[in-house]
Amino acid sequence: MKTKHIIIHLVGEQIRNQVLMEGLERLGFDCTAYTLNISETILTLVGFDDKPDTLYSQYFALLENAVTETTYLNMDEMISKWSNIIYNKLIEFKSGEIYLSG
Numbered sequence: 298m299k300t301k302h303i304i305i306h307l308v309g310e311q312i313r314n315q316v317l318m319e320g321l322e323r324l325g326f327d328c329t330a331y332t333l334n335i336s337e338t339i340l341t342l343v344g345f346d347d348k349p350d351t352l353y354s355q356y357f358a359l360l361e362n363a364v365t366e367t368t369y370l371n372m373d374e375m376i377s378k379w380s381n382i383i384y385n386k387l388i389e390f391k392s393g394e395i396y397l398s399g
Contacts, residue, residue, distance in 0.1 A: 301384065304342050307335055308360075309380040315364045316372065343387045352390065359383045 314333035321328050336356060340348050363379035 300342055304339055304387075305380045305384050307339050307342070308383045309376040311335055311339070312360060312363045312367060312376050312379055313372065315360060316367050316369075319364060320369075340387070343384075344391050355390065356383075356387070359386055 311333055314331075318328045318332065336353065337348065340352065340356065345352065359379075360383070363375065363383065366379070367375040
């Protein structure tokens with residue numbers, strides 16, 4: 298599997314996990330122990346050696362946008378859409394190092 302496809306797949310799984318976590322939290326469950334913590338792996342696969350807080354902030358903002366738009370009824374469609382959007386944005390960040398501007 299190409300690195301691009303792996304990254305897109307992992308981003309999708311992180312979106313799926315976050316949607317599930319937020320749904321369970323709305324029902325009153327404490328899900329902090331079940332967080333899928335793969336953002337560092339994703340950013341490393343994209344090629345980031347340095348990972349400042351601003352990069353993580355922008356990445357998590359993109360994830361939050363995806364989760365906000367994703368429901369159980371449109372999950373596959375939104376995961377596909379947002380995984381690609383986030384991948385392309387990360388590549389843009391990497392090529393221009395624009396995340397450093399905050």
